[in-house]
Amino acid sequence: MRRQTGHGTKGTREYDWAWLDVRPDDTPVENENVAGTSVLVARRHRYTGEV
Numbered sequence: 001m002r003r004q005t006g007h008g009t010k011g012t013r014e015y016d017w018a019w020l021d022v023r024p025d026d027t028p029v030e031n032e033n034v035a036g037t038s039v040l041v042a043r044r045h046r047y048t049g050e051v
Helices: none
Strands: 002-008 011-022 038-045
Touching: none
Parallel strands: none
Antiparallel strands: 002 011, 011 038
8 A cells, every 4th residue: 555654855755565364374273363463564665676
């Protein structure tokens, strides 16, 4: 999703964001609602492609 992160000297700063839930493949199904979450968050500049 694209979100603004603020205003800079050259205009609005916009980045593309990705949020991915991370869980080991061997996690038992009955434990998937246990407190705590692991996620991978990535931010990419929409013009330079820098991640």
